[in-house]
Amino acid sequence: MSYKLLSSTLFAAAALTASTSAFATHYPFTIDNCGQKNTYEHAPERVVTIGQHETELMLALGLKDKIVGTSVWFGPLPKAYSQDATSLKRLSDNSPSFEAVLGQKPDLVEAQYTYHVGKQGEVATRGQFEDLGVHTWISPSDCVGKGLTDSSNSDGARSVPFSVDLLYREITDLAKIFNVEAQGKTLNAQLAQRIEKAQKAANSSALKAKDTKVVFWFSSSRLKGDAWVAGNSGAPEWIADALGLDNVVDSNQEWPAVSWETIAADNPDYIVLAKMDRRLYPADDIKKKIAFLKNDPVTKQMTAIKQNHIIVVPAMSLNPSLRNVDAVEQIGQKIGQMK
Known part of the structure; x- marks a missing residue:
């Protein structure tokens, strides 16, 4: 087993053996996300997702009712959430406009890619949202161990290889922000079990x-x-x-x-x-x-x-x-x- 897979398994094992006691998030709560610290006075109530991963992650955490707008879709939702498709508001199948996002009066905008919400954000920069009192979140998978350069002909280079540890981390952090830590632990444990089963199947x-x-x-x-x-x-x-x-x-x-x-x-x-x-x-x-x-x-x-x-x-x-x-x-x- 490679180091990347081993580290993920160890992380998952810790999640599986952790206490099942749920500790409520104490607000105000401050967290670092992709180099930017945000302080939440309460759990966000109105969320716009820019990126299908963020939409699916919110659904997996049981936070469907928090979503007031979605965008950047690659395809259908997984079968487990297919019934949610018609009730989710699509601002755009691709990149939404800054005005369309603000029109939903969000208190949090979650982006899958820095391409959409970053220094050169196609939708807007984090600063533009923050100046209006709207918090932003970028998936750690698109910023941790990854640098974007003007000369890149792709989605950027990684100095550290991707690992599912980044997914576990995002689940844990968002669960904390939304005060649903029990759901976060459960989701991490489920992913860990599926990874272990898939690896065994591949080997056998x-x-x-x-x-x-x-x-x-x-x-x-x-x-x-x-x-x-x-x-x-x-x-x-x-x-x-x-x-x-x-x-x-x-x-x-x-x-x-x-x-x-x-x-x-x-x-x-x-x-x-x-x-x-x-x-x-x-x-x-x-x-x-x-x-x-x-x-x-x-x-x-x-x-x-x-x-x-x-x-x-x-x-x-x-x-x-x-x-x-x-x-x-x-x-x-x-x-x-x-x-």
Whole structure:
């Protein structure tokens, strides 16, 4: 077991053995989030989520009634929350406007990515919200051990590899902010149990074949252009590591743009494709992705394509989120069926 997986297991074990006594949050409560300290006088009552992970995390913590607006959607909600879809207010499927967010009169805005709420935030900066008395939250997965540079052609580089410890941390912190620590402990324990089960299944089914190579394709700015594929430090690398697969892309960028000639030269055994409802780019369409791979003179020569080792998973499961565990389970099962 790798250090990344071991650290997560140890964290989870601590959560499982912790006292089940729930301690109420004492307000005012101050917490550091991505280098910014916020003091909460009470649990937030009106929350706008910018990023599907934040929406799903609020639902998982039983905080649906706190959500007054959502945005940045990649696809449907998990089955467990599918009935909530119609009652959640969508401000936008993609980035909402600053005015649309403020129109919901939020006391907290939760962002999945610094891209939307950060120094160069597409929606706004944290300061713009804070100046109006609106607290902000950014998922630790998008700031801890990660730096964004102007020269990056991707979603930024990671100096520290992604680990589910960051998800456990976010669950714990938000549960504290909203005074639902018992729900946070339960959710962490459930994730830990699923991770342990998925790892055992991967080991027992001999998925950990030596030198089995994989590539994760999210999207592309142009269908026939360089592909946005997973680097070796993000959530897909954690997924590959859990299954004993070798990610062919050696980059600390989260989603670097890599030529298909380079990918084909590494000749992956499996290719994992992100399926999404978003349509910002032609390659967001899963049907167009598959058609391109099977017909392009370069890509169709890859072992993964010749053997039809194409695995489709929801895009959300390849971004740091609660769904990373889903990806380990789904990819492991599909590879087992293909062998």
